[in-house]
Amino acid sequence: MYAMQEVKGQKRVSETLRRGEKMEEKLEKLKAEEKKIGMTEAWLRKHRLLYTGATRHPFIHSIRDGTIDIAAFKTWLAQDYLFVRAFVPFAASVLIKAYKESDDDTDIEVILGGIASLKDEISWFKSEANKWGISLSNVVPQKPNKNYCGLLESLMRPEVEYTVAITAFWAIEAVYQESFAHCLEEGSQTPEELKEACERWGNEGFAQYCQSLQKIANLRLQKASDDELKNAEVALLSVLEHEVEFWNMSRASV
Numbered sequence: 001m002y003a004m005q006e007v008k009g010q011k012r013v014s015e016t017l018r019r020g021e022k023m024e025e026k027l028e029k030l031k032a033e034e035k036k037i038g039m040t041e042a043w044l045r046k047h048r049l050l051y052t053g054a055t056r057h058p059f060i061h062s063i064r065d066g067t068i069d070i071a072a073f074k075t076w077l078a079q080d081y082l083f084v085r086a087f088v089p090f091a092a093s094v095l096i097k098a099y100k101e102s103d104d105d106t107d108i109e110v111i112l113g114g115i116a117s118l119k120d121e122i123s124w125f126k127s128e129a130n131k132w133g134i135s136l137s138n139v140v141p142q143k144p145n146k147n148y149c150g151l152l153e154s155l156m157r158p159e160v161e162y163t164v165a166i167t168a169f170w171a172i173e174a175v176y177q178e179s180f181a182h183c184l185e186e187g188s189q190t191p192e193e194l195k196e197a198c199e200r201w202g203n204e205g206f207a208q209y210c211q212s213l214q215k216i217a218n219l220r221l222q223k224a225s226d227d228e229l230k231n232a233e234v235a236l237l238s239v240l241e242h243e244v245e246f247w248n249m250s251r252a253s254v
């Protein structure tokens with residue numbers, strides 16, 4: 001008898017929690033509409049601390065102020081090469097979802113542009129590794145890298161909606177854009193030999209590409225169901241957390 005009541009009580013609690021979450025999503029949506037900003041911007045404001053943690057990490061600061069230990073940069077380079085290799089099939093999965101679910105042809109063009117530049121990026125990683133005397137064929141992925149690639153794998157599943165996947169895709173690209181652009185701003189003391197790496201993601205073209213992705217995500221999120229909204233926000237938070245861990249890993253290697 002008591003057990004039955006407890007089960008009922010638990011059900012009521014979880015039902016209430018679920019309702020609370022739904023209301024919270026609706027509130028975020030209203031806030032975004034009121035301020036005439038997109039959903040992604042509303043979420044970044046809500047999770048400012050985490051976003052700053054991902055885009056203004058001590059690893060990035062150390063590049064910007066020139067105090068970086070080159071061993072940390074080399075670790076990042078080798079690990080990121082592996083990440084980018086895993087990022088290609090993820091990008092391809094987003095392309096497939098866009099083809100199936102989007103009614104806007106330009107989505108495909110934006111995503112395809114991203115995939116095309118990944119080919120160039122992989123070549124760059126190889127020549128950069130060569131320059132630093134790193135052998136990429138012997139690199140073993142570290143735990144945070146494996147975890148991040150695991151997230152990509154889970155987002156590649158066919159049951160993950162396009163809206164959720166494109167939100168994650170935008171966030172992954174935007175973190176690198178914001179981080180490396182910071183290393184190139186006025187007053188930064190980024191070492192000459194690291195500037196090329198920073199320009200890969202910190203350049204104006206990459207910034208515009210990120211804005212295009214953000215615009216696509218916002219349009220989709222505007223029309224999304226409560227469930228999709230929740231999943232997209234969770235995906236965004238997961239991306240930001242994994243990015244922080246990825247920077248931590250690079251720094252911890254020295």
Ligand SMILES: Cc1ncc(CNC=O)c(N)n1
Nearest residue numbers: 080083084087172173176246
């Ligand atoms: C860990 C991580 N996050 C984002 C990017 C940027 N996307 C593709 O290059 C990256 N290279 N690595």
